[in-house]
Amino acid sequence: xxxxxxxxxxxxxxxxxxxxxxxxxxxxxxxxxxxxxxxxxxxxxxxxxxxxxxxxxxxxxxxxxxxxxxxxxxxxxxxxxxxxxxxxxxxxxxxxxxxxxxxxxxxxxxxxxxxxxxxxxxxxxxxxxxxxxxxxxxxxxxxxxxxxxxxxxxxxxxxxxxxxxxxxxxxxxxxxxxxxxxxxxxxxxxxxxxxxxxxxxxxxxxxxxxxxxxxxxxxxxxxxxxxxxxxxxxxxxxxxxxxxxxxxxxxxxxxxxxxxxxxxxxxxxxxxxxxxxxxxxxxxxxxxxxxxxxxxxxxxxxxxxxxxxxxxxxxxxxxxxxxxxxx
Amino acid sequence: xxxxxxxxxxxxxxxxxxxxxxxxxxxxxxxxxxxxxxxxxxxxxxxxxxxxxxxxxxxxxxxxxxxxxxxxxxxxxxxxxxxxxxxxxxxxxxxxxxxxxxxxxxxxxxxxxxxxxxxxxxxxxxxxxxxxxxxxxxxxxxxxxxxxxxxxxxxxxxxxxxxxxxxxxxxxxxxxxxxxxxxxxxxxxxxxxxxxxxxxxxxxxxxxxxxxxxxxxxxxxxxxxxxxxxxxxxxxxxxxxxxxxxxxxxxxxxxxxxxxxxxxxxxxxxxxxxxxxxxxxxxxxxxxxxxxxxxxxxxxxxxxxx
Numbered sequence: 118x119x120x121x122x123x124x125x126x127x128x129x130x131x132x133x134x135x136x137x138x139x140x141x142x143x144x145x146x147x148x149x150x151x152x153x154x155x156x157x158x159x160x161x162x163x164x165x166x167x168x169x170x171x172x173x174x175x176x177x178x179x180x181x182x183x184x185x186x187x188x189x190x191x192x193x194x195x196x197x198x199x200x201x202x203x204x205x206x207x208x209x210x211x212x213x214x215x216x217x218x219x220x221x222x223x224x225x226x227x228x229x230x231x232x233x234x235x236x237x238x239x240x241x242x243x244x245x246x247x248x249x250x251x252x253x254x255x256x257x258x259x260x261x262x263x264x265x266x267x268x269x270x271x272x273x274x275x276x277x278x279x280x281x282x283x284x285x286x287x288x289x290x291x292x293x294x295x296x297x298x299x300x301x302x303x304x305x306x307x308x309x310x311x312x313x314x315x316x317x318x319x320x321x322x323x324x325x326x327x328x329x330x331x332x333x334x335x336x337x338x339x340x341x342x343x344x345x346x347x348x349x350x351x352x353x354x355x356x357x358x359x360x361x362x363x364x365x366x367x368x369x370x371x372x373x374x375x376x377x378x379x380x381x382x383x384x385x386x387x388x389x390x391x392x393x394x395x396x397x398x399x400x401x402x403x404x405x406x407x408x409x410x411x412x413x414x415x416x417x418x419x420x421x422x423x424x425x426x427x428x429x430x431x432x433x434x435x436x437x438x439x440x441x442x443x444x
Numbered sequence: 445x446x447x448x449x450x451x452x453x454x455x456x457x458x459x460x461x462x463x464x465x466x467x468x469x470x471x472x473x474x475x476x477x478x479x480x481x482x483x484x485x486x487x488x489x490x491x492x493x494x495x496x497x498x499x500x501x502x503x504x505x506x507x508x509x510x511x512x513x514x515x516x517x518x519x520x521x522x523x524x525x526x527x528x529x530x531x532x533x534x535x536x537x538x539x540x541x542x543x544x545x546x547x548x549x550x551x552x553x554x555x556x557x558x559x560x561x562x563x564x565x566x567x568x569x570x571x572x573x574x575x576x577x578x579x580x581x582x583x584x585x586x587x588x589x590x591x592x593x594x595x596x597x598x599x600x601x602x603x604x605x606x607x608x609x610x611x612x613x614x615x616x617x618x619x620x621x622x623x624x625x626x627x628x629x630x631x632x633x634x635x636x637x638x639x640x641x642x643x644x645x646x647x648x649x650x651x652x653x654x655x656x657x658x659x660x661x662x663x664x665x666x667x668x669x670x671x672x673x674x675x676x677x678x679x680x681x682x683x684x685x686x687x688x689x690x691x692x693x694x695x696x697x698x699x700x701x702x703x704x705x706x707x708x709x710x711x712x713x714x715x716x717x718x719x720x721x722x723x724x725x726x727x728x729x730x731x732x733x734x735x736x737x738x739x740x741x742x743x744x745x746x747x748x749x750x
Contacts, residue, residue, distance in 0.1 A: 145642060162552070242487075263672065400679050
């Protein structure tokens, strides 16, 4: 490695020899490799996180499914995990009902409002309207979920729902509405991106045929961007299913259909526990380690993970599969 | 031009065509105008909602906002209660998790952008990262509880909470860092190689400094996510009160959103007002973070031109 390269200076006063030291090259090669392996290690850590999540959820739920058969877990209609001893029943249906109901309410809010906002921002709004509306949506997106929970409990329920409906202090409806407000900016911004990606020429062609702005937007631009829009809807629902703090604060601690006044499993005006709400609720009231109650958390967590994972994969698939490609 | 139109057969009966289409044109115009109003109304509703949200916090919380709230420890008596331990807990958790996510996330982003071959395996890592971004935050809590709290014997400590949070914000850092690195033009790398620099020398001396503002913005935004995140910390740290500041990595902790959750779930009205005041503090911190991110982006985008 002690090779010496001779450099010539071209100044004309004869060859002046400068030895060029390349002995650092070996160290350099080693550190190049070390860096590369370190960076690869960082990337592998993200894969390890996924494997860790799936592995731990399955491993810990196995202890749970040893006590409670999977069939009884998936089809049972009574969830009393927080009761004592032999009173415990682990039928997950009430929790799934709570999750699906609150997510459905949130979708009824976030999807129409989010899509309308996206169409307005992409097709109608001038630069001044955009400069006000975009930051508002970004602010709504940046509000921590615990704040939405507080909003649902102290404002939506008493001020918006109480005057019209007979609702309990904790109810699934207010939580669903708050989740809808929380996911609205996501639908709006992802759908807007999809709408903006539609080339101008398509709109101009529609105008050329005499279409109004509304007809162009809804019958040409929206269909052209439909894959991105549907993907944003699915993502919003997936986010709603995984949302924890809003339901933990506003939806209450009893599983759907199991409060004293509730009129059935679909009664949104009463307390309603979701899968995420159950996990948060259990941990805020110190659960004994090693009990079936403790392991049931991982069974519920596994089901939650599978549901959201499936929705995210479908969303990505829809976005890719049905994308219209323009030059 | 006029001669051409008159010669066309369409011009023979203009009145008949107009009579057929004129009413529909007017209806269509009215429908379009109505929908324009609906679209605008839906968007403007976001402003109304934001207004209601802010009012529902400011109205009860404003009068409870005081220096005492920031400097005092939690208490059973609302008038004495403060969120000092929660503020310090948030500082610990957020700064450690940001460092963890920055190191690993940047490493991952550099690998994927600069080193990784374009093959199936790389594609898998990329899909995996976007899937991780969609995992519910409470599931990260379950991961942290088993791996950090139990298996690695960290207990319900600052370290366990911060590492869990670090994994949670990792995908955000990776995705934003990759975008920043991708925006650095290829010519810069080629110039560096041309001068005999190795790949890592090129990345360290040219790519990273150019991408730095974008990376930093991503890290700050991920920190603002970490400040507001509650669910995984309930699982890892529990929601019980902590009456002292963490002094080491292995102390129990309380963070601002957990303190808000704790106060919100109490029946007394005073604690609800206290929670509102704490939310104001939390939102001010969040606004500061976002303001810094925006300023940084503007500052650097003026300097950089390619």
